[in-house]
Amino acid sequence: MGAEIPAYSKYIAEFVGTYLLVFTVGCNVSKGSPVWAGVSIACVLMVSIYALGGISGANFNPAVSLTLACSSYLPWMEAGIYVAVQLVAGICAGFSYFALYGDSFNLAPAGDYGFMQAGMAELLYTFMLCFVVLNVACSTKSGNCPNQFYGLAIGFVIVAGAYTAGNISGCALNPAVAFGIDVSSAHKGFGWSFVYLIFEAIGAALASGLHRVVRPQEYGLNVGSIASSLTSEFLGTFFLVLTVGLNVTHKSPAGAFSIAASLMCMIYALGNVSGAHFNPAVTIAIFLSGRGKAGGLAKAGMYMGVQILGGIMAGFCYAGLTGMAFPLGPGGKFGWGQVAFAEFMFTFVLCFVVLSVATTKTPSKDMFGLAIGSCVTVGGCAIGAVSGGSLNPAVSFGIDAADLVKGGLFSNCIVYSACEISGAAVAALVFYATHPSEYRKDLYTA
Numbered sequence: 204m205g206a207e208i209p210a211y212s213k214y215i216a217e218f219v220g221t222y223l224l225v226f227t228v229g230c231n232v233s234k235g236s237p238v239w240a241g242v243s244i245a246c247v248l249m250v251s252i253y254a255l256g257g258i259s260g261a262n263f264n265p266a267v268s269l270t271l272a273c274s275s276y277l278p279w280m281e282a283g284i285y286v287a288v289q290l291v292a293g294i295c296a297g298f299s300y301f302a303l304y305g306d307s308f309n310l311a312p313a314g315d316y317g318f319m320q321a322g323m324a325e326l327l328y329t330f331m332l333c334f335v336v337l338n339v340a341c342s343t344k345s346g347n348c349p350n351q352f353y354g355l356a357i358g359f360v361i362v363a364g365a366y367t368a369g370n371i372s373g374c375a376l377n378p379a380v381a382f383g384i385d386v387s388s389a390h391k392g393f394g395w396s397f398v399y400l401i402f403e404a405i406g407a408a409l410a411s412g413l414h415r416v417v418r419p420q421e422y423g424l425n426v427g428s429i430a431s432s433l434t435s436e437f438l439g440t441f442f443l444v445l446t447v448g449l450n451v452t453h454k455s456p457a458g459a460f461s462i463a464a465s466l467m468c469m470i471y472a473l474g475n476v477s478g479a480h481f482n483p484a485v486t487i488a489i490f491l492s493g494r495g496k497a498g499g500l501a502k503a504g505m506y507m508g509v510q511i512l513g514g515i516m517a518g519f520c521y522a523g524l525t526g527m528a529f530p531l532g533p534g535g536k537f538g539w540g541q542v543a544f545a546e547f548m549f550t551f552v553l554c555f556v557v558l559s560v561a562t563t564k565t566p567s568k569d570m571f572g573l574a575i576g577s578c579v580t581v582g583g584c585a586i587g588a589v590s591g592g593s594l595n596p597a598v599s600f601g602i603d604a605a606d607l608v609k610g611g612l613f614s615n616c617i618v619y620s621a622c623e624i625s626g627a628a629v630a631a632l633v634f635y636a637t638h639p640s641e642y643r644k645d646l647y648t649a
Contacts, residue, residue: 208258212258214284214288216259217263218292219255220255220261220262221263221264221289221292222292222295222296222299223247225292225296225383228384229296229387233300233304241361241362241366241374246358248358249354249355249357251263252353252354252357252358261354263379264378264379265289265378265379265400266376266377266404266407268289269282269286269404270333270336270337270408270411271337274411274415274422275422292379293377293379294383294386296383297382300387309388310384310388310395311392311395313370313372313373320524321399322401323402324368324524325372325399325403327368327520329407330410331410332360334438335469336410337414337418339353342418347474347475350569352471355471356468356472357468359464359468361374362460362464363462363468366458367461372399378396378399378400381403413438417476429502431477432477433477433505433509435476435479437510437512437513439477439481440482442465443465443466443469443517443595443597444514444518446461446462452521459592460580463580463583467576470575474561478561480557481597482594482598483506483510484553484554484596484623484624484627485554485595486510487503487624488554488557488628488630488634489503489557489562489631490503492558507596514599514600515601518602518603518604518606519608528606528608530602530606531591531616534587534588534589534590535588537590542619545585545589546586546619546626547629548586549581549586549594550622550630551626553578554627554630557575560574560575563641579594590619593619594623596623596624599616602616603616
């Protein structure tokens with residue numbers, strides 16, 4: 204048994220990790236690349252988690268400490284000390300980047316957005332961050348921990364949020380970040396940090412509550428497995444489509460990467476709960492191949508229904524937050540035949556990779572989420588100009604539903620879905636042909 208870690212080591216670790224995070228935020232916003240700033244911030248969080256997670260748990264965020272305390276993973280007294288240390292570290296980092304650049308930037312909603320829109324953006328992506336933390340770093344009783352992907356999953360929530368919430372609230376997702384920015388720019392105005400704090404705290408509390416639903420065994424609760432699975436599918440699909448919508452409406456410079464990050468993080472969070480399909484085409488591919496957690500027709504139908512609902516609700520959400528929507532259809536000079544082929548091909552890629560890395564008898568242990576999520580980077584960059592790179596009927600329905608609210612038509616999603624489902628069916632067939640040993644009767648267990 205190793206020696207107990209002294210309390211002062213934990214507090215120093217929390218100070219160092221939070222300081223590095225807030226200082227990196229400040230440097231990127233002050234003079235960083237508009238394309239890579241979100242990735243830079245995500246990476247400093249990721250590497251700090253891997254470096255210091257074994258010392259303090261690598262919270263680096265009062266909202267994370269709150270969600271851990273609400274979930275009984277961190278004693279309330281220790282959580283309070285962590286929060287104090289994190290806030291001090293954030294303020295010190297704020298003055299540090301102010302000293303480096305000779306200037307600071309104010310904390311406030313972006314553009315014409317108000318406090319409610321900024322607050323909701325902070326709530327949603329703080330929820331996502333805290334929810335991923337609980338699932339990938341704490342869920343030992345339900346078999347998702349220990350693992351080696353925890354730092355990647357947590358850090359890259361920032362990639363999902365930076366290019367989405369960043370255009371509405373600035374994407375603090377962390378009271379230490381908010382206070383560090385607000386205090387160091389107090390000469391330009393002060394007070395938004397308290398507004399952000401309230402919404403971030405609500406997001407943290409909601410994450411703790413829904414963690415109980417998707418992983419009741421962590422708390423000794425009696426929640427049916429189907430309820431946990433369907434909740435997981437709804438949440439994963441909702442955040443995927445929300446991230447799609449916010450990236451596209453704000454013309455993000457890294458949209459495909461941000462969307463891929465949101466998918467990867469939620470796959471790592473919920474993969475061993477529902478299988479983390481988040482896509483009716485994936486569910487169909489898994490059903491047709493006779494594999495995975497949605498093997499029965501009734502269960503597959505419920506999965507697809509919840510995914511479509513999650514996509515539509517996310518569409519309404521981003522349309523309500525931004526006041527904007529966009530049509531689903533061919534881009535530029537491209538026609539429907541080209542759209543059909545593009546959606547078919549890259550949905551095939553996505554579904555085939557899912558089957559190959561996540562449903563075999565020896566699936567990828569730690570890289571499955573990165574592999575599946577990266578299919579969205581592949582497809583989004585490759586055919587975004589042709590079809591938008593939906594690759595998912597839930598995304599297609601969500602986009603069309605949001606556009607309908609703004610006066611558009613609700614019909615193109617049917618065409619897209621047919622192409623995507625065709626790609627899924629062919630993926631199941633090719634998987635069968637390339638993995639015959641998976642179907643040998645002496646080896647295969649349904």
